[in-house]
Amino acid sequence: MEERKxxxxxxxxxxxxxxxxxxxxxxxxxxxxxxxxxxxxxxYLYHHQDGPVYQRDLEKEFRxxxxxxxxxxxxxxxxxxxxxxxxxxxxxLKRIQMTPEAYQNHEKIERHMDWIGNRVLEGMSDxxxxxxxxxxxxxxxxxxxxxxxxxxxxxxxxxxxxxPAQESRGSPEAPxxxxxxxxxxxxxxxxxxxxxx
Numbered sequence: 650m651e652e653r654k655x656x657x658x659x660x661x662x663x664x665x666x667x668x669x670x671x672x673x674x675x676x677x678x679x680x681x682x683x684x685x686x687x688x689x690x691x692x693y694l695y696h697h698q699d700g701p702v703y704q705r706d707l708e709k710e711f712r713x714x715x716x717x718x719x720x721x722x723x724x725x726x727x728x729x730x731x732x733x734x735x736x737x738x739x740x741x742l743k744r745i746q747m748t749p750e751a752y753q754n755h756e757k758i759e760r761h762m763d764w765i766g767n768r769v770l771e772g773m774s775d776x777x778x779x780x781x782x783x784x785x786x787x788x789x790x791x792x793x794x795x796x797x798x799x800x801x802x803x804x805x806x807x808x809x810x811x812x813p814a815q816e817s818r819g820s821p822e823a824p825x826x827x828x829x830x831x832x833x834x835x836x837x838x839x840x841x842x843x844x845x846x
Contacts, residue, residue, distance in 0.1 A: 667765070676761050678754040680729060686711065686721055691730065691755050692762075694747045701736070701744045712793070 668685075682688035693710055694702055707718045722745065725731045730751040733743040747755065770778055 667769070670765055670768075671761070674761065674765075676754075676757040678757060680750055681754050681758065682730065683724075683728070684721075686713075686717075687725055687730065688758070690721065690725065691747060691751060692759070694731070694745060695752070695755050695759060702746075703736075703742060703744060707745070712796070 682691055689711060690707060693707065697706075704715065704718050704722065707713075707722075708715055711718070722731065722733065726733060729748055732746055732748060734746070736742045736744050770781075773781070
């Protein structure tokens with residue numbers, strides 16, 4: 650089925666379109682997130698104000714390493730977006746909170762994201778939206794499984810992550826590119842150009 654081969658390309662296009670919509674129509678805030686991860690962290694803090702948030706919560710939510718979260722939080726603290734307050738005697742466990750200015754700016758961003766969410770789902774019934782979330786949940790679970798499998802492979806995923814190439818049904822002199830997994834060259838090019846996010 651041809652659609653199965655194009656799903657990763659389609660998801661990439663959707664991702665890029667959403668980023669474009671956010672940046673073109675977003676509110677003008679003087680002190681806001683500089684990266685997608687910073688924005689995600691502020692969103693998580695905004696929606697979890699009722700309880701303490703620690704670094705390990707962010708690692709689990711965004712499925713990223715402790716080093717990545719730690720470096721991002723250091724930058725956000727320097728830029729006045731968050732504060733970290735020690736919760737134990739030796740100061741290793743630190744609660745993460747938004748600064749008042751970051752909170753006010755993020756309220757504007759939240760309203761903007763709600764507007765984008767409503768526009769993206771225009772023309773869908775509640776039942777269709779529920780089905781979309783169900784299908785995206787399956788897709789997310791499959792991706793998490795792929796990530797876990799790659800981490801278990803010695804030396805990383807490499808070529809072991811791809812299924813064996815099928816024989817070409819064309820002439821014996823068919824180009825070598827046909828044997829590559831669908832999307833592999835494009836993804837490599839994107840990674841080299843720094844467009845993977």
